[in-house]
Amino acid sequence: MRVVAAMSGGVDSAVAAARMLAAGHEVVGVHLALSRSAATLRESARGCCTIEDAGDARRVADVLGIPFYVWDLADRFERDVIADFTAEYAAGRTPNPCLRCNEKIKFAALLDKALALGFDAVATGHYAQVVERPDGLGGVQRELHRAVDPAKDQSYVLGVLDAEQLAHAFFPLGDTVKTQVREEAAERGFYVARKPDSHDICFIPDGDTRGWLGRRLGEAPGDIVDTSGEVLGRHAGAFAYTVGQRRGLALSRPAADGQPRYVVEVRPDSNQVVVGTADLLGVDLVTGTHARWCGPAPEGEVRVGAQVRAHGEEFPATATAGTGPDGDEVVVRLDSRIRGVAPGQSVVLYDGTRVVGSATITASRLQRSPA
Known part of the structure; x- marks a missing residue:
């Protein structure tokens, strides 16, 4: 098969690309440029898709001896992931941008382009398994399963894939634990063998989601109230809160019964954040x-x-x-x-x-x- 290996610049996608090549596929490495102003260096283990990451991915491709390209999907990422993320929080909801990225970018924009160029599939470094079973019609049906490493399992963020996308997807790391992946990377001489995993939201590298949303949406002061409507405090924007949140409420006084209070509802129409006891969650x-x-x-x-x-x-x-x-x-x-x-x-x-x-x-x- 002709396969596009999505190479983020991390150790997982590097080993995934190597395994696809070792399995006999014709592999081309592709790094997705998703930021309109990528930083030259990541901040510790946060973020991804930086200029540094593109360079790391290229070095792995050079070791493997495969062609390597950078595809600019920044505008698509801004529209389908970042703008969606912002709008969802503004509407009082709590989105997961990784699911939206997998649905709209890696297995839509990237996969569509790969198929249009004559490739058969996309391979990524996600920890999940694809299992093929007879479909009863002489063919096979591909199923998405959890990875063998429960600590790294990423099947949740791949749950947005439909059957057609799954038919063109490979996850070579699903049967492997993370320590084995790093050992394999070191054995192959990959510079990224000890590179920290990226985490949190890739387009918010400092991890300050509230601050990031505030800069995008502007401050919108409002009331923090209890379930009876009594005002207990003020906030700078209801978009910065999510159901179940306990920290950062800055309430003016503790509950009469001494029980901790949590966000139980976000009301964007009235710009109110409602708090209550844990039993209401x-x-x-x-x-x-x-x-x-x-x-x-x-x-x-x-x-x-x-x-x-x-x-x-x-x-x-x-x-x-x-x-x-x-x-x-x-x-x-x-x-x-x-x-x-x-x-x-x-x-x-x-x-x-x-x-x-x-x-x-x-x-x-x-x-x-x-x-």
Whole structure:
């Protein structure tokens, strides 16, 4: 196969490219330029896609002896990821930009361009597995599964891939733990073998999401209130808060019962942040839209595992797809209450280790009374 290896400049994508080459594929390395003003140096382990990263990726490609290109997708990234991220927070929701990047950039813009140029697939350094099974029609069906290394598993952020995208995707690291990847990189003589992992949001390298949003959206002072409407403090912008947040509330006085308080709702229309006790965060019914299925959409009510955070716990649940006026709604009924589910997050559904699909959370509530 002719394969585009997406090379971020980190150790994972370097080893992924090497493994695709060793498997006999014709590999071309591509680094995505996603920033309109990339910094020359990263800040510690934060961020990615800098000029330094492009140079690291090129050095790996030189060691492997494969062609290497930089594709400028900065405008597309700004529109589909950064602007979406900003708009979601402004609307009182909590998005996951990594899912949107995988859906819109790596497995849409990048994959579409690769296929148009005559390539067969895109390979990345994500920790997930693709399993092929007979489809009953003489062909194979590709399934997305969790990685063998639970600490590095990234199947959650890949839950937005549909069956067509999955048919052209390779994740060579899914059967490997991170220490083995670094050892392999060192054995191959890659300079990036000990390079720190990037983390947090790549376009906010200092990790200050609140400050970044404030610069993009401007200050919008408003009230922090309790569930009865009593004003407990002030904020500089409701967009800087998310459901389940406890720190940084700067309330004027403690609760009468001494219990800690959390954000339980963000109201962009009135520019209010509502706080309450932890028991108000528990929900057992989640509704989502923008359903994305990694294979055939489930029919009727099915048993699933539900995960609402990238490295969060999976919870037993029942899901029903195809609901709502447009048939694009998914209703997830959890067996037990979970806390801190915010609109804008994604719920990813599993059948064992297999990723069934995902939806963007629009609402959550407590359906059953606490025991």
